[in-house]
Amino acid sequence: MPAPKNASWADEVEYEGEDQVETWTDANGITTTIEYRINEDGKKVKVTRRTQKKLIHDRVNKSVAARKKWAKFGKERGNKPGPDPATTTVGENIKLKLSSTGQVVQDVDEKHEEMKAQLQNKKIACRICKGDHFTSKCPYKDSLGMEDAAATNAAAAEAKAAAEPEPSSGTGSKYIAPHLRGGAGAGSGPSSGVGGSKMGDSAREKRDEQPTLRVTNLSEDVTEPDVYELFNRFGHISRVFLARDRETNVCKGFAFVSFTMREDAQRALEAVDGRGYDNLILHVEWAK
Amino acid sequence: MRPILLQGHERSLTQIKYNREGDLLFSVSKDHVVNAWFSHNGERLGTYEGHIGAVWTVDVNSTSTLLASGSADNTAKLWDVSNGKCIKSWEFNTAVRRVAFSEDDKNLLIITEPRMGFPATVQIFNVEGGLEGEHSNEPEMIVHPEGPKITVAAWGALNKYIVAGRENGSVALIDAKTGDVVSSNTVHEATLTDLQMSTDRTYFITSSKDKTAKLIETATLRELKSFSTDTPLNSAAIMPKHQEFVVIGGGQEAMDVTRTSARQGKFECRFWHKILEEEVGRVRGHFGPINTIAIHPDGRSFASGGEDGYVRVHHFDDDFFTFKFQI
Structure with a gap:
């Protein structure tokens, strides 16, 4: 959109940003809007929005329908209909898992606690630098990890550390899913019971294992x-x-x-x- | 399900309540304001302003015309639901802990707390005047109940009795005509935090700081069911339809919260099977203890208000309604 002639030079900058907006609706009734704009860092970004409108008919009580037409009052006086993002937001999706065995939730927690207790005294050793952190969190992972893969394999075998044994086949560099590695059944402990220090990471690790x-x-x-x-x-x-x-x-x-x-x-x-x-x-x- | 977060309060929630049809949700908190929301999309209808203290309690009559609120500024106020105007304010000696409309909308129950030499009172006001009529300053009935402080109260079936929950964990039936305590039963070991009636008011659920919630028969005050958890409870509600569940919530005391992580605080709404007394599921989300829970009268959604100042409105997914408890 070109800037209007009479706009001041200060406004021109604003106008540069918001230009072409493409909108189309496909067979599934999904409307896609693509717009290009310039963000705070001055970079041009493409924003794609895909929306699907669903009209839901609902029969309601007469009094409920009447209340929908009430004018807003108090702090909302004069605001237009529809939720105001300042007061109403949509939270992240939460799954309510219903289970017939009331113990499930607790059991898992207990197992987790148990594992944690077991690991309390176990020494964690990095396979790369022998520090007391997990291999995946090793600061030297990128520098040491790749080239010295074979060497660390040997070292790990020597040290017979708490870490899980590497596959014996010579393909040291080939990735093998953790649960397919030799001692996964018994040795899944060391990295799965990280504890509460970094919930996000440990949860993901656990899942991967x-x-x-x-x-x-x-x-x-x-x-x-x-x-x-x-x-x-x-x-x-x-x-x-x-x-x-x-x-x-x-x-x-x-x-x-x-x-x-x-x-x-x-x-x-x-x-x-x-x-x-x-x-x-x-x-x-x-x-x- | 995606919860709708309502950010209308700056301080912790004290009570939330759906109206009879469930299209409106009222929330009160310690920040002096009463909010009204449309429950289906979380849009705020408006605010009721006038209190100058923490608002402890709110109730709406069955036709959704009158709203009552009770506050720590020693007043109870009556509002016009549709436009936020205060139509009556009663002044008391101490803070108002609970307000409740009777089943027929004719009377308003007000419980005030004992403080600074003033005894606790249970008062009943006539609100038959509705929106236009005059409302008397004098209660129809006032009693100074003996014994421990009343923390929660509700009307029994047909407005014959008032059910009161007290600080020592007991529940009492008070005759709504004479004000006499008819019977009493100590069901909990610690103070009652919430008391919500079933749809037909023949039984009710209580929650207590002793970490249990209980179903109690109104007529006899007999304990029917007990739901035992690992955390102090602040609120409990009964699902009116679809599933035989109760929803209870609480969490570590607000004062201890800073010492624990959100996970350990157990700030979850717990779903329990009402009859089999088994926990069936949990809904997390609050950053602080859950102070109040309300279930939509049609049982398709529920809302929880927390110490964190948020109200979260949850509309159940389809699988919630098809779930069958397997024994």
Whole structure:
């Protein structure tokens, strides 16, 4: 948009930023708005907004309908209808997981505590620099880690540290999922029980370490609870991730199921792989 | 579910309440203001201004025309719900702890606390005048109940009795005509923090600092069910529909909060199966203890107000309604 002729030079700068806005609506009724603007750092950014409008009809009581038309008052006097972002915001998504066994929540916590207690006295040793932190948090990871992979392997073997043993095959540099490494079943402890110091990191680490199955060839109608139900019989499930299409929100045909125990996952893999479900044959394998 | 966060207060919430249809949500806090919200989208309808002290309690009548609030500035006020105008203010000797409209909207129960030599009072005012009528300055009934301080109260079925919860963990039935204490039962070990009636008022739920919430029959004050947790409780509510649940919430005392992380503080709304006394789920989100919980009368959403000054309105996902408890 060119600046109006009569605008002062100070305004011109403002006008430069907000220019072309593209808007289109696709077959699914999703409106995409792309606008380019210049942010505080003076960089041009592309902002893509995808919105889907859904008209929901709701029958309400007459008095409720009448109240909707009330003029705002008090501190809201004169404000236009609709939620004011200053007072009303939408929080992050929270899952209310309902379970029939009241103990689930506590059990996991206790296990966690137990693990923590066990690890209290265990010495944590970095495989790269032998410091008392986790290998993944080593400050020398980038500089030492790569070139000396073989050397550290040897060192780790020598030191027979608390850390999990590396795969014996010579491919030291090839990444192997933690749960597929030799001692994952017994040795998943050292890095999973980080404790409360850095919740985010430890949670992610824990998740990555968990034995996870990849389930493919699921039908479109499958939902998380379905997957949960299917695998729950084999043992405690810590996480179910079902890939969904961003637009249509239907299942994309695969899911990841994380178990707490590796044995359970193994049993589930053997039992469910090749089984029919929703007129499709499921394929289950270890997630890579 | 995505909670809607309502930031209308600057201090901790003291009570929240849905109206009869559940389209409006009223919240009061220690910051002197009463807020009214549309519950479906969190839009603020307006504020009721006039109190000059922490507002402890709020209630709305069944037709959503009158709003009553009680405050630490020693007043209880009556408001016009639709425009925020104060239509009546009663002055007391001490702070007002609880207000409640009777089932027929004719009477207003007001509980004041004992302080500085003044005894606690249970007073009933006639509010039949509604929006236009005159409201008497004098209560229809006033009693100075003996015994421990009353912290919470509600009307029983058909306005015959007032159910009061006291500081020592006991609940008492007070005759609404004579003011006599008809019966009393010590159900909790510590002070009662909330008391909410079931839809038909034949039983109610209490929450207490002794870490338990209990279902109690109104007529006999007999304990029906008990929900035992690991944290002091500040509020409890009964799900009116869809699921046989109760929702209870609390958390570490506000004064101890700075010493713990949010996780250890246990600031979660806990869902318990009402009949089987089993915990079924939790909803986290508050940074501080949960002070008050209210459930939408149609059971499709609930709201919680916390020490952190936020009200969080949660609309349940579809799987909530299809959930079946497996024994």
